Amino acid sequence: MHKTKNLIKRLSSRDRASLEAVLADRNSPQKHVWRARIVLLTAAGHGTAEIMRRTGKSKGVIWRWQERFISAGSDALWREMTRPSRIPRLGPEVAKRVIALTLAGPSGAATHWTGAAMAEAAGISVSSVQRIWRTHGLQPHRVRQFKLSNDPEFAAKLHDIVGLYVNPPDQAIVLSVDEKSQIQALDRTQPGLPMKKGRAGTMTHDYKRHGTTTLFAALDVLAGKVIGQCMKRHRHQEFIRFLNVIDANVPKKKAIHVIVDNYATHKHPKVLEWLALHPRVVFHFTPTSASWLNAVEGLFAILAKRSLKRGVFRSIGELKAAIHHFLTEINAKPKPFTWTKDPNKIIAAVKRGHQVLDSIH
Numbered sequence: 001m002h003k004t005k006n007l008i009k010r011l012s013s014r015d016r017a018s019l020e021a022v023l024a025d026r027n028s029p030q031k032h033v034w035r036a037r038i039v040l041l042t043a044a045g046h047g048t049a050e051i052m053r054r055t056g057k058s059k060g061v062i063w064r065w066q067e068r069f070i071s072a073g074s075d076a077l078w079r080e081m082t083r084p085s086r087i088p089r090l091g092p093e094v095a096k097r098v099i100a101l102t103l104a105g106p107s108g109a110a111t112h113w114t115g116a117a118m119a120e121a122a123g124i125s126v127s128s129v130q131r132i133w134r135t136h137g138l139q140p141h142r143v144r145q146f147k148l149s150n151d152p153e154f155a156a157k158l159h160d161i162v163g164l165y166v167n168p169p170d171q172a173i174v175l176s177v178d179e180k181s182q183i184q185a186l187d188r189t190q191p192g193l194p195m196k197k198g199r200a201g202t203m204t205h206d207y208k209r210h211g212t213t214t215l216f217a218a219l220d221v222l223a224g225k226v227i228g229q230c231m232k233r234h235r236h237q238e239f240i241r242f243l244n245v246i247d248a249n250v251p252k253k254k255a256i257h258v259i260v261d262n263y264a265t266h267k268h269p270k271v272l273e274w275l276a277l278h279p280r281v282v283f284h285f286t287p288t289s290a291s292w293l294n295a296v297e298g299l300f301a302i303l304a305k306r307s308l309k310r311g312v313f314r315s316i317g318e319l320k321a322a323i324h325h326f327l328t329e330i331n332a333k334p335k336p337f338t339w340t341k342d343p344n345k346i347i348a349a350v351k352r353g354h355q356v357l358d359s360i361h
Helices: 002-009 013-024 028-044 046-055 059-072 074-078 090-105 113-122 126-135 155-164 236-249 271-275 296-310 316-332 344-358
Strands: 172-188 207-220 226-231 255-260 281-285
Touching: 013 028, 013 074, 028 046, 028 059, 028 074, 046 059, 059 074, 090 113, 090 126, 113 126, 155 255, 155 281, 155 344, 172 236, 172 296, 172 316, 207 236, 207 296, 207 316, 226 236, 226 316, 236 255, 236 271, 236 281, 296 316
Parallel strands: 172 255, 255 281
Antiparallel strands: 172 207, 207 226
């Protein structure tokens, strides 16, 4: 070690400047700082005990970085010298076997592979299974839900609705209309605890039911404002009452284009009679199994996330008040709905989905 210290004492001006620059830079990683300090203290003639006291490092660490500097210079202080693993690397055939087993699915009663089950089947560790899955983009614990429309007029209806979104008619208002039914007034059995540093807010998993309500909503696609009303049920009678509300709130000189899904209430004979008596109101039906085309569905998702999911309601009145407060906030800062997807790409994706299903089944 005396030879090493003597060599470090003959520190070049270039190396000294490099090491001192690391110490002066407040953004330098701490591991680089103490490595540079070891070399500089050694060059200043300090013994191992003094360097240990000043850096808080052990003898072995100090000697290792002194030797590293002697053998490869200051640049070696910033590189990590990793040791080869004592565990042999898994061969490519192991990854192929894991992938094949994953894609084939598990045998027996299990519906999907878990890391532990695959590790046992493949004879490797759970971490190795997870690394292989991650590398090849496999997530057997996840599943995405879908529903392909079988509507023979899917393309025509899609173009019709997208046309209303991107190029609404003159002297007309486009409304996306639907109802969010069976909204429950849920009261927790015990009060929750507020969030604080280091702990999330809490709420009990069980609850008391205080009844339900249905929100009828009409989103003005161009203006972003919402006409909303809570009703006890969602039959055709309530729907007609809501249509009357829409008719009363829209200036008489404007035509009303209403986008609705294929719920039976929307096609009830009484509703059709109402439409015949109000010729300025025109219904545009989404394709079957494609209610996601209706813009108001996004509004319902925001309502559930912001106001309903964690809400505590001791009565239907409190629930309705929360819903109306949410609608008031939306109307105070309305945001027009913007359609961004190419309808031709949607149609092509649906066709590909049907082709894949047909080839599998």
